[in-house]
Amino acid sequence: xxxxxxxxxxxxxxxxxxxxxxxxxxxxxxxxxxxxxxxxxxxxxxxxxxxxxxxxxxxxxxxxxxxxxxxxxxxxxxxxxxxxxxxxxxxxxxxxxxxxxxxxxxxxxxxxxxxxxxxxxxxxxxxxxxxxxxxxxxxxxxxxxxxxxxxxxxxxxxxxxxxxxxxxxxxxxxxxxxxxxxxxxxxxxxxxxxxxxxxxxxxxxxxxxxxxxxxxxxxxxxxxxxxxxxxxxxxxxxxxxxxxxxxxxxxxxxxxxxxxxxxxxxxxxxxxxxxxxxxxxxxxxxxxxxxxxxxxxxxxxxxxxxxxxxxxxxxxxxxxxxxxxxxxxxxxxxxxxxxxxxxxxxxxxxxxxxxxxxxxxxx
Numbered sequence: 457x458x459x460x461x462x463x464x465x466x467x468x469x470x471x472x473x474x475x476x477x478x479x480x481x482x483x484x485x486x487x488x489x490x491x492x493x494x495x496x497x498x499x500x501x502x503x504x505x506x507x508x509x510x511x512x513x514x515x516x517x518x519x520x521x522x523x524x525x526x527x528x529x530x531x532x533x534x535x536x537x538x539x540x541x542x543x544x545x546x547x548x549x550x551x552x553x554x555x556x557x558x559x560x561x562x563x564x565x566x567x568x569x570x571x572x573x574x575x576x577x578x579x580x581x582x583x584x585x586x587x588x589x590x591x592x593x594x595x596x597x598x599x600x601x602x603x604x605x606x607x608x609x610x611x612x613x614x615x616x617x618x619x620x621x622x623x624x625x626x627x628x629x630x631x632x633x634x635x636x637x638x639x640x641x642x643x644x645x646x647x648x649x650x651x652x653x654x655x656x657x658x659x660x661x662x663x664x665x666x667x668x669x670x671x672x673x674x675x676x677x678x679x680x681x682x683x684x685x686x687x688x689x690x691x692x693x694x695x696x697x698x699x700x701x702x703x704x705x706x707x708x709x710x711x712x713x714x715x716x717x718x719x720x721x722x723x724x725x726x727x728x729x730x731x732x733x734x735x736x737x738x739x740x741x742x743x744x745x746x747x748x749x750x751x752x753x754x755x756x757x758x759x760x761x762x763x764x765x766x767x768x769x770x771x772x773x774x775x776x777x778x779x780x781x782x783x784x785x786x787x788x789x790x791x792x793x794x795x796x797x798x799x800x801x802x803x804x805x806x807x808x809x810x811x812x813x814x815x816x817x818x819x
Contacts, residue, residue: 464584464677466610466670474572474609475505483568484541485509487533489556491516494548497617498574502547509545510536514555518708518716521551521591523599529559542567546605549575550582550716554600557588561603571605574614576626576665577717580633580672583608585680585693594709595773596701602684610673612665623660624752625717628696630668631748632724633675636692639791641671646744650751659752691795694776695785696723699808702770707757714757722757725749726807731786733803741790764808768801 465473486509490499493516512532514525533542546556546569553571560569571583589600615623634642648662676693683690700716700723707714728745731737759767776783782804784797 462584462586462604463607464610464673465607466612466673467666470609470611471502471505474502477570477607478507481543482541483543484539485536486543486545487512487536487538488545488547489514489529489552489559490547491520491552493617494552494574498547498572498614501611501613502572506545514552516548516551518551518591518704521555523590523592525555526559526562526590529556530563533563538563538567540564540567543606544569545572546570546583547572547574549573549578553578553583553605554588554597555590557586557603557605558590558600561588561601566603568606570607570609572609572611575618576615576623576669577629577715578626579610579612579615579669580626581629581676583610584673584676585690586684594705595770596705597775604684610669612669615665620660621718622715625715625721627752628717628721628724630672631745632693632696632720633672635724635728635745635787635790636695636785636793637675637679637791638671639789642790646748650747689795691776691785692793693785694795695787695793696720696727698771698774698776698782698784699723699726699767701774702767703757703759705770706759706763706767712757718753718757721749721753722811726811727784728787729807729810730784730799730803731788733806734786734797734799736794737787737789741787744790758814759808759812761809761812764805764812767808768804771804 486507488509489512491514495513512529514520514528544556544560544567546552553573557569560567573579573583586602586604588603589597592598634645649659679692680690697720700720703722704714704716704719725745728737728742732739732742771782781798784799786794786797788794
């Protein structure tokens with residue numbers, strides 16, 4: 457039996473389902489959590505579908521995925537006399553769903569919430585699976601809860617509000633899903649993004665976004681089912697994130713602008729190389745990962761060699777570690793994974809150095 461209790465609605469009728477959902481539920485109050493971007497671009501499309509409600513606004517960006525943002529939410533709920541029958545609606549990307557879900561899970565020991573993801577990354581990953589939390593003392597997701605939303609409403613029309621950079625950041629999680637769980641989908645996606653002979657084109661127009669989101673939600677939901685607290689196969693979803701979270705934290709701590717998906721793309725590349733170096737992944741597939749990430753992220757952020765010791769220290773703080781050992785999820789092949797891998801530090805350094813060698817911008 458699945459441990460995910462969330463109902464997931466996607467496709468063109470998803471927002472109609474949102475409107476219908478309130479007639480079947482009884483909430484004492486409804487609050488809508490937004491940031492400055494979703495308040496402007498997304499909330500107006502949803503406002504008319506909602507019963508009477510109040511707005512709570514926090515600032516966008518990973519740097520605001522903090523206890524201070526939660527305190528702002530809790531203060532608003534408290535001042536408005538919210539009780540345990542209150543509903544919180546999270547409209548936004550990964551930061552909104554993480555912070556909103558965590559704040560809802562803590563307020564009065566738990567109020568119900570729903571997610572309306574507005575970024576590709578949130579649609580295919582962050583809003584699904586029940587992981588919520590905040591960053592603390594410079595470390596990613598250091599404090600959090602496993603807390604399922606009541607429902608998730610996915611409307612891909614919101615993707616039109618995103619920049620190319622934000623869309624590509626979401627595609628990093630798509631690549632991760634295909635690499636760990638769907639060989640055929642990876643092959644199809646690779647041929648779509650890396651056509652031969654190579655030509656430049658508008659990737660927005662060649663991707664069927666509804667189909668892509670539906671496929672990725674199905675992959676993640678299947679992996680999460682039965683392993684809510686990440687004791688087994690759910691660890692597959694950590695592929696690309698051991699290095700990725702360290703890279704993201706490194707840049708954020710230096711005040712540099714990096715998106716979560718951009719950091720994951722670096723993690724996917726480095727951890728694919730580690731998979732090849734330890735003899736799990738055939739080298740030809742690492743080459744495909746290298747070509748694919750290089751095509752999508754040619755202007756990504758790079759780190760200099762002197763950053764590598766710092767990245768190693770950050771990896772040692774990863775919450776997935778045991779007994780001080782850095783734990784990796786690695787690829788056995790495209791579509792197959794191996795969890796709980798302890799990798800020699802020398803190999804980790806070699807993978808990070810490989811990436812660093814192509815550095816064009818040093819931070």
